[in-house]
Amino acid sequence: METIEIKRNGETVSRVVFARTVSDFAETVRACGQVFMVYDMAVERYASGLEALCPNIAGKYAIEHVSEECKTMETVLDICRWLLGEGADRKSAVLAVGGGIVSDMAGFAASVYKRGIRALYLPTTLLSQMDASIGGKTGVNLDSYKNIVGTFRQPEYTFVCPEVLGTLPQRIFADGLAEMLKTFIIDNGPEGDRVERMMSAVEAMYADEAAGAGFDKDMPDRESGSRVRMISDDFGILVAEAASVKAGIVSRDELESGERRKLNLGHTFAHAIEYCANSGSAAAVSGKSGNCTGRQCTVSHGEAVAIGLSVAGHLSESLGIARKGTAGRIDRCLDICGLPQECPFPFAMLEEAMCKDKKSEGGKVHFILVGDIGDVTERLLDVPEVMKVLSGQGRDPKGSVQGGI
Numbered sequence: 001m002e003t004i005e006i007k008r009n010g011e012t013v014s015r016v017v018f019a020r021t022v023s024d025f026a027e028t029v030r031a032c033g034q035v036f037m038v039y040d041m042a043v044e045r046y047a048s049g050l051e052a053l054c055p056n057i058a059g060k061y062a063i064e065h066v067s068e069e070c071k072t073m074e075t076v077l078d079i080c081r082w083l084l085g086e087g088a089d090r091k092s093a094v095l096a097v098g099g100g101i102v103s104d105m106a107g108f109a110a111s112v113y114k115r116g117i118r119a120l121y122l123p124t125t126l127l128s129q130m131d132a133s134i135g136g137k138t139g140v141n142l143d144s145y146k147n148i149v150g151t152f153r154q155p156e157y158t159f160v161c162p163e164v165l166g167t168l169p170q171r172i173f174a175d176g177l178a179e180m181l182k183t184f185i186i187d188n189g190p191e192g193d194r195v196e197r198m199m200s201a202v203e204a205m206y207a208d209e210a211a212g213a214g215f216d217k218d219m220p221d222r223e224s225g226s227r228v229r230m231i232s233d234d235f236g237i238l239v240a241e242a243a244s245v246k247a248g249i250v251s252r253d254e255l256e257s258g259e260r261r262k263l264n265l266g267h268t269f270a271h272a273i274e275y276c277a278n279s280g281s282a283a284a285v286s287g288k289s290g291n292c293t294g295r296q297c298t299v300s301h302g303e304a305v306a307i308g309l310s311v312a313g314h315l316s317e318s319l320g321i322a323r324k325g326t327a328g329r330i331d332r333c334l335d336i337c338g339l340p341q342e343c344p345f346p347f348a349m350l351e352e353a354m355c356k357d358k359k360s361e362g363g364k365v366h367f368i369l370v371g372d373i374g375d376v377t378e379r380l381l382d383v384p385e386v387m388k389v390l391s392g393q394g395r396d397p398k399g400s401v402q403g404g405i
């Protein structure tokens with residue numbers, strides 16, 4: 001099994017372990033002492049499979065209907081109450097089995113229960129395998145603001161295997177592609193070919209649909225329909241590379257005082273888009289922009305990141321930072337992945353949400369901009385100025401907006 005280590009001052013604080021199947025991790029989990037599992041009901045089969053192999057799993061807490069609405073302090077407190085009831089002590093560990101929502105909440109609970117106990121993650125979405133379960137950020141939403149309450153706490157282990165992606169709805173898989181593309185725009189690898197290899201792997205998997213081995217990139221419904229049936233070996237290698245990029249950045253800047261901010265590429269816009277979509281105070285403009293039609297809009301985190309990457313690319317070109325054609329390249333990659341590029345809200349609507357972003361400093365925000373694929377840079381910019389530039393690009397949706405934010 002391949003392992004990537006996350007270091008703090010030269011000491012290993014977290015390990016990301018790669019294998020083919022869930023059962024490959026059983027031996028390591030068995031060596032982790034008393035373990036309490038918090039899992040997503042949608043992935044019960046993997047949770048039960050591991051439980052059957054690990055008698056040290058002392059209890060299970062199931063989360064039904066995992067969604068951003070349940071990613072709250074109330075759920076974290078409920079997990080803490082359950083741990084207390086089960087007799088978890090300071091030597092116990094919490095094992096999160098699920099996507100980023102479950103690991104963010106279970107990790108948060110582990111980081112505050114009895115002033116902090118160990119956390120183990122078995123991520124079951126692509127996004128969580130190379131992003132959410134690596135790096136130690138935990139958190140919950142508060143009043144429509146994403147991840148506004150949280151902690152830094154490194155998991156002892158993150159267990160990554162392609163087997164669990166076999167039941168993933170295709171559109172949730174595509175959300176992970178947005179984070180993977182972001183990662184490779186930040187670090188295109190020593191050969192400068194990661195984005196290209198990713199596009200080839202994704203195109204090949206989509207093309208295999210005809211042969212019944214891949215999946216259809218244009219599924220209209222997030223929860224039903226096409227599932228990921230086969231992760232190619234080439235794609236598996238890219239997952240490990242993306243995870244190692246994140247692990248490397250986190251090792252160099254664990255608390256996000258410098259380099260780690262690069263990982264926010266596209267996210268300042270994404271969080272504002274998610275705020276507008278989820279606060280219910282605004283009508284979206286229809287278009288190729290998530291599941292948006294007329295007044296209703298649901299934008300997943302991955303779709304918001306995809307739109308955010310596109311906006312960051314075009315903003316970078318308008319500011320003269322990006323090499324000409326970079327934004328177009330990013331848009332083409334998003335298209336190959338079946339991801340949206342157009343913001344469903346007029347840019348003016350994003351302004352307030354961006355100012356309230358936890359990373360804003362008096363109306364200015366650290367934007368991550370793109371010089372080229374594999375070359376990003378940070379600028380502290382005035383949000384209203386940025387909005388003026390974006391509105392001047394002619395990409396601002398001009399539909400009717402009801403209410404405000």
Ligand SMILES: NC(=O)c1ccc[n+]([C@@H]2O[C@H](COP(=O)([O-])OP(=O)(O)OC[C@H]3O[C@@H](n4cnc5c(N)ncnc54)[C@H](O)[C@@H]3O)[C@@H](O)[C@H]2O)c1
Nearest residue numbers: 042066099100101102124125127128131132137164167168
């Ligand atoms: N902590 C971090 O550094 C960090 C980084 C990025 C994102 N996040 C957070 O991660 C969250 C998004 O997580 P996500 O995209 O991994 O997914 P998720 O946890 O939101 O799950 C998405 C859906 O997929 C289902 N699901 C999960 N795994 C499945 C599987 N293998 N088979 C079938 N269904 C499955 C879930 O039940 C859910 O309906 C957001 O809340 C975001 O804020 C955190």
